[in-house]
Amino acid sequence: MATYSVDDRLLLIAGLAVLCAAMMGDHLFTGRNRQRCARGTLLARHQATAAVTAPLTRRLVLTIVALAAGLLVSACTGAPDRTAEAERLKSTVEAMPGVTDLSMSYHNDIVQGTILDLHVSMEDATEPQIADVATKINELRGNLFDEYDRTLKISVAQFASVSPGTEYDPIAVARTASLVRALHQQVQTRIEWYGTIVGDTSSLKIFAAQAPGEALDAALRLLDGRRADIEVSPAEGTSLPYWSVSGPLTPEGKQRIDHQLSALPGPASWVGVKDGFVTQLTLVIPSEATAYQDLVSTIKAVDGGPQHPIILRWALAGDAATRDEPRWAGMALIGACGYNKNDTTATKGLTAHAQLLQQRIRREFDTCPK
Template identity: 40%
Template structure:
């Protein structure tokens, strides 16, 4: 069943079994009561509820609350009240609570919302002002599992800097920033500890790797662990790939999954193309087979194997 809060309209979906078959208790009345009470709190523009308890639909209790124009304090009060009203009544349900705290900016949680919701709202609103983007989302479960996603950032590098600056006192476990211009700018995927010093070092490493053009920058524990880039021409590709490997200090101490491509020719989806990949400083190919490859043109395949021979750690 889905309950739309603004118009208080109940849309009933056909259910092939009674709720008791799911193992979760019937909490429909409680879910409706929570929605209605939250809807009446200061700063709430709208509250939409999805409640399901059936073997087809599953057990879902999801509430989306629009507070884009509310004060930080009002948002903090609603989050605290919502957690208090839920208690443990929905422990057997898949829960998702989402509060919209600004234009295309939101906080999502499951069993509990952040205890410092008021402060978190202020941080996200600062991030929205400092990092022009499509959508900004904070999500979290356990205290050490918080995540910020910034989608379609106008300047991904600057957006990462803004996250590090604004969340300096509230570290994140994961930062993801996608680019509005996917051709010109990279996609960042950062996991675990990451500091402004790490960011500065990586920027210097990527500058040293020029003229390769990064498309995906994966970072774990402060070091690049996945890099996708384009090369300017097949003629210099070996030198470009090797330069990139050395520039990012890839090797057994800092293993990297490396992927490269030349985009100077058009290939159909089912044709071999000019590209390549290698496990630098590690051996994690599919099924452990370092000869497995996507369809590549002959000279690209030869370059790929040469890089693998020189830089992976598989038994030769």
């Protein structure tokens, strides 16, 4: 086996460092080059230690190699080192009024990537204090971390938070915090808001609600016409539906949908709403004997058809089939066509009777060529 002197090995490491720097260019560094650099770093460490026999020399070389490899791993991300700036941001913000805690996750290496993750606890802060902190974070981050994945989460009540994204209006962040606090007082469960009340890209998640429909009602009242995608999950052990709302929905529109759901022959386990209309529905069928009539009445109740297409799913109440056993269930596109090319439920995965029912519903209510 060929052996190398310590100087040769250190030169090899230096050469790899130069190669890595050359590949970085103007910090636009591809994933393939990162992999090459990582492999080169590991190769350098292996060759630098494989043939060293003297214990003292071995420890010295290992120390040097570890330091050099660490520098390589950091440099190979292509992003500038912002450790000092990140620490300054943390120490400044955590000393501001209203901040009770601040946790920061900063990384710049090829293993974990380039990350600046901030979680600020401000459960008892005033609205102006929240706006001041959001402003200061904007100011200190500036464009220094543009090559990093940046996240910001502000806890504004116990189990309630606002994550405004990378570009935001500090005043809107503070106003969103007040809305989240008001909603939290009503629903008494975990809430996460992504974005702010300004703009049309925000989303609200309410977790483990004891009464999902009522939690959605409370959110709609507080939003007062502002657009936000909303998801409300039911508490474990309840038989109430999961709500997923996309686009505008007024309290009056929600009441109309509640009226439609009250006419269903069985309970719904999932309700998807888009632009004020039900577009996805999962129904629990009470009895196999009345399944066809129940599905037809469900389609009529939610006004499903070409004007209001619906993805309708159903399952028989009490169906105890395991994952590998045929299920008594089904799915059909009501008033639409375009089944996923991987959809195999028409030929397998269902019991024989369930397949026949699904074929009948699809034949009568989807718009695919017959």
